[in-house]
Amino acid sequence: MSVQNSRPIIDYRIRIINTGLILSWFALVILVLWTIRLESEERTATLVAVGALTVGLIALTLIPWKKLESALTDWLIALWCVSALIAQLVVVLRSPHTPTVIGFLIVPFFAAATAIAIRPLMAVGATSIAAYAIALGESSGYATASSSTSILAFVGATVFVVLISLGIRSQIQESSHRYDELASRESELAGHEQELARLYDVSLAIGAGTKLNEVLPELVGRVADSVGARIGLVMLYEPAEENLALMSPIWVSGHTVPAEEFIIGLNQPGLAQRVFMSGDAAMVNGLSESNEVDAIARELEAERIAAVSLRVEDHIIGVLLVGDKKGPFTEDDLKTLESVAAPAALVLNQMTRYEEAKASGERMAELAQMKTDFVSVVSHELRTPLTSIIGALSTLQRPELLPKDSRAQQLIDMAAKQSHRLRTLIDDLLVMSRIEASSLPVRQTKIDLDAFLTELLQSLPNGDEVALDLDPAAQGLVADPDHLARVITNLVENALKYGGDSQVEIVATAMRSETRLSVVDHGPGIPYEKHAVIFERFTLLQPHATRSKGGTGLGLSIVKGLAEAMRGRVWFEPTVGGGATFTLALPAQEVGDAEV
Numbered sequence: 001m002s003v004q005n006s007r008p009i010i011d012y013r014i015r016i017i018n019t020g021l022i023l024s025w026f027a028l029v030i031l032v033l034w035t036i037r038l039e040s041e042e043r044t045a046t047l048v049a050v051g052a053l054t055v056g057l058i059a060l061t062l063i064p065w066k067k068l069e070s071a072l073t074d075w076l077i078a079l080w081c082v083s084a085l086i087a088q089l090v091v092v093l094r095s096p097h098t099p100t101v102i103g104f105l106i107v108p109f110f111a112a113a114t115a116i117a118i119r120p121l122m123a124v125g126a127t128s129i130a131a132y133a134i135a136l137g138e139s140s141g142y143a144t145a146s147s148s149t150s151i152l153a154f155v156g157a158t159v160f161v162v163l164i165s166l167g168i169r170s171q172i173q174e175s176s177h178r179y180d181e182l183a184s185r186e187s188e189l190a191g192h193e194q195e196l197a198r199l200y201d202v203s204l205a206i207g208a209g210t211k212l213n214e215v216l217p218e219l220v221g222r223v224a225d226s227v228g229a230r231i232g233l234v235m236l237y238e239p240a241e242e243n244l245a246l247m248s249p250i251w252v253s254g255h256t257v258p259a260e261e262f263i264i265g266l267n268q269p270g271l272a273q274r275v276f277m278s279g280d281a282a283m284v285n286g287l288s289e290s291n292e293v294d295a296i297a298r299e300l301e302a303e304r305i306a307a308v309s310l311r312v313e314d315h316i317i318g319v320l321l322v323g324d325k326k327g328p329f330t331e332d333d334l335k336t337l338e339s340v341a342a343p344a345a346l347v348l349n350q351m352t353r354y355e356e357a358k359a360s361g362e363r364m365a366e367l368a369q370m371k372t373d374f375v376s377v378v379s380h381e382l383r384t385p386l387t388s389i390i391g392a393l394s395t396l397q398r399p400e401l402l403p404k405d406s407r408a409q410q411l412i413d414m415a416a417k418q419s420h421r422l423r424t425l426i427d428d429l430l431v432m433s434r435i436e437a438s439s440l441p442v443r444q445t446k447i448d449l450d451a452f453l454t455e456l457l458q459s460l461p462n463g464d465e466v467a468l469d470l471d472p473a474a475q476g477l478v479a480d481p482d483h484l485a486r487v488i489t490n491l492v493e494n495a496l497k498y499g500g501d502s503q504v505e506i507v508a509t510a511m512r513s514e515t516r517l518s519v520v521d522h523g524p525g526i527p528y529e530k531h532a533v534i535f536e537r538f539t540l541l542q543p544h545a546t547r548s549k550g551g552t553g554l555g556l557s558i559v560k561g562l563a564e565a566m567r568g569r570v571w572f573e574p575t576v577g578g579g580a581t582f583t584l585a586l587p588a589q590e591v592g593d594a595e596v
Helices: 007-036 040-062 070-093 101-113 118-140 145-206 212-226 271-278 295-300 331-396 406-436 449-458 481-498 543-549 555-565
Strands: 229-238 243-246 250-252 255-257 263-265 282-285 304-312 315-325 441-443 445-448 466-470 476-479 504-510 514-520 569-574 580-587 593-595
Touching: 007 040, 007 070, 007 101, 040 070, 070 101, 070 118, 101 118, 101 145, 118 145, 212 229, 212 250, 212 315, 212 331, 229 295, 229 304, 243 271, 263 271, 271 282, 271 295, 271 304, 271 315, 282 331, 295 304, 295 315, 304 331, 315 331, 331 406, 406 555, 441 481, 445 449, 445 481, 449 466, 449 481, 466 481, 476 481, 476 580, 481 504, 481 514, 481 555, 481 580, 555 569, 555 580
Parallel strands: 466 504
Antiparallel strands: 229 243, 229 250, 229 315, 243 263, 250 255, 282 304, 304 315, 441 593, 445 476, 504 514, 514 580, 569 580
C-alpha cells in the first residue's frame, strides 16, 4: 500500500481539501463582488473568467476525492492551485494596489498542506513565484531594488513552504506505517479473538456432559455453526478393520439425530477417506456437478461438504465432516475447521479412552466380584465337610480308638495336621475375599492387652517361646479382638517359622495418637528384593523353605487388610543386628462399632 492511498493520508487530505473548497468559494464571492464594481468593458471580460472559475470550482467540489488515485489527486490539486494563482494575478493586474505576499504565498502553502508529490508541488511553487514576480513588476517595476528584494524573499518563503511540505509528508508517511501496523495487529487480534471464541465454544461443549454421546453432538454442533453448516459428524478410525466408522449421534440443523451403523473402507473413494489419508483439509462444492463419488454425501443428501482430519500429536484418529451450507465452502472455512479440530480431536480421544477404560474397569470389577463371590461360596461349602473330617480325625486320635499300628497312627496324625492346614487356607481365602469386597465387619472393643496376648500365645504352638514387653499405657487398646488375634497370630507364626532359633518378642508402645505392637525376631531377616512386595498376595518370603514349612503367601496380605480395616497401618523394617520387625499401629479411639 502506498502512503498516499493509506487511510490516514486520505482522511487528512479530505479535511484540507474541504477547507480549501470553503476558502475558494469565499474568494470567488469576493471576486464576483469586485467584478461588479468594474466598468462595463472590463466587467464583461472579467465575468467570463469568473464564470470559468465558477465552473472549475463546481467541478472541484463534485470530484470524488476519496476514490481518486494519489497521482491524479496530486495533479488536480496542482491544477487547482495554478488556477487560483492565475485568478489572483488577474485581479492584481487590474488593481492599482501593490500585490501582497500573503495572497500569493497561501496557495503553495495550501498545496504543501495537502502533502502532494514533489513534482506537482514544484510546479505550484514555480507558478506562485512567477505570478508574484509579474504582479510585482507590473506594479513597481522589474528593475528596482525593492522588487528584487521582495522576489528573493518570496522565493525563500516558497522554498520554506516546500520544506514544510516534505516534513509533513515524512510525518504522514510514518503515521501511515504505524497505522498499517496497528491495522495488521488489529486484524491478527481479531483472528485470535475469533479463534479464542471458537475454543471457548469447544470448552462449553466439553463441559456439556461427562459421557461421549453427550459431548459429541454439542462439540460437532458448535464446529458446524462456526462455518455456517447444518450438518456435522465425526468418523473415527478403526485400526483392526482399517476403516472409518460413523459416531452416533450426528448434528443436523441444531438437533441431535441418532445414526445407524455406517462404515466405509479406506480403499473406497470419498472425501473423508482422502482427508484421512493425506491429513489435509478439503472441500467439495457442488457434488452433483462433479465426478466425485462420496458415500457419506449421498447418505446425507448434501451438495457441499468439507472435512478436516482429527489429529492427536502425530496420529490421525478420524475425520470431522460438515456439510449442507447455504453458500460454498471457502478456504477461510477450512482454516476455521482446522483451528477447532485440534482441541476437538484431543477431547474425543481422551473421552474415548476414558469410556474404554471405564468399561474395562467395570468389567474387571464385575469379574473381581464374581471371583469374590465364588471364593466365598466355595469356602463356605468346603468348611462344612472339612469340619466333619477334622472332627472324625480328632475322635480317632482318642486313646481308646487310636489304632495300635504305628503306621496307622502316623497317617491319622498327618491327616489331622493337613486338615487343620487346609482349614487355615480356607479361612484365609474367606477373609481375603471379604477384605477385597470391603464387607469385613469390624467390632471395636477395649482390650486388656496383657491378658489378651498371654491367652493368644498359649493357644499357639511354641507360643511359650515368645517374650512380651508391654507398655502399661498400652493396656487400654481399642481394636477388634478377632482381627487383632489373626494379625498377631500370622506375625508370630512367621517369626517362629522363619526366624530360626532366635528370640521372638512382642513389644507394645503407647504413642500420643496411636498404639504400636511390634513382633520382633533376630533371624536371617527378609531378602532386600522382597522388601517392596512382602505385603502383596501370594508373596513367599523363602520359597525353598515354604515347601517344608508350609505357607500360601496370603498371611502378610491379610495382616495389611485387617490393619486397614481397623483404620490402622502396618509396616516392616529390619531388626538392628539382623532379623525382621513388623509393626502394627492402631489409632487411639473411643469404643464403637464400624463396618468397612
